[in-house]
Amino acid sequence: MRFRLNYRRYVLPFRAPVRTAHGVWAERTGLIVRLEDESGRAGYGEVAPIPWFGTETVEEAAAVLHGLGEWLTPEQLAPVPATFGCLNFALAGARAELDASAAGADRRVEDNASYLSVAALLPAGRAALAQIAPKAELGFRTFKWKVGVGDLADELSLLDDVIAELPSGAKLRLDANGAWERRQAERWLERAAERPVEFVEQPCFSGAAQGEAQCRRTEALLLGLAQDYPTPLALDESLVGARDVERWLAAGWGGVFVIKPALLGDPAPVLARLAAAKADVVFSSALETAVGARAALRAAFAWRSAKPRALGFGVWPLFEDSRFDGPFASPCLRAGDVALLNPEAAWNALT
Ligand code: MG
16 A cells, blocks of 8 residues: 655735734745545645744745655655654644545534534734624624734723623633733733633743743743633643643643644644643634644544633634635534535645
8 A cells, every 4th residue: 555645835815914923924835735545535634834833844844745755655654753743733634534535434414513612803902892793793702802912001901891892701812922021911810810801822932942941931930820810821832742732731731722733743642642631622723724624623523521612713714715714713613514624625726
């Protein structure tokens, strides 16, 4: 048995530039991987690095794929080095699809009817206010607001206005993308206490570029903040790959793990570790196309939790070219809608 491996590069402008604490992101680059077996069945995977997360780059992943060559034995398809989390996610996803189609393992009807709720995304700043009522009308009950983008005092003073717009019983997630220093994070966490804030995502962050000592200090700060304030904290930028998940589990992180499967390598073993630790998990998009989204959302639907949290996948329509979009943002996502996503169409759109 041999596999034929091909890949295509994509450069996809976003419908609207994505504004984050790291600046403006205008277009997404990545790779779609296609794996075909000798009977002609194909599985697809996606390499979708986020530039500031410290994953491998698209070029590095492409170089590894180029080096693997076109025809591979199953042994040659073994995971590439663990630091290539995005590429391992793509290869594992393509292989899993291929194995499932070879086994004729289409999901049972009752599985397809299961659903998960989705968080509505709100833009940073005052622009969030006008978007809450229409999204509430659609049925969204979890809202995620980007913070740490504008002036701290301005954003803090908007918090109660944002909360006042929420429908009753709704929850608000705050995502700072690691923008705050200790004192800023403390001011936000003081303000969030006794308000309907579901969690504060990545209040602080130091990446590899800031050096090992600074990374350790920021990790200690996050663990301390999680102890000192009642609002749960969530890790996102802190979790780039399986090794980060292991490290935070070992550190006894009791907050939320925001899992972007697209960055995690083969998600199955990591999710097994998180499940064994009874970790509190939110599944989240890496702003990938429908190809990666299909594998990521399948992992989310396979996750068993007594109190599942709303998915962080309310991102589509995302691309100028809608052929690459995942399921359009709606308050609930059905497993059957994930099964309908068509990776082959995205592949063919790249010819
Ligand atoms: Mg985040």
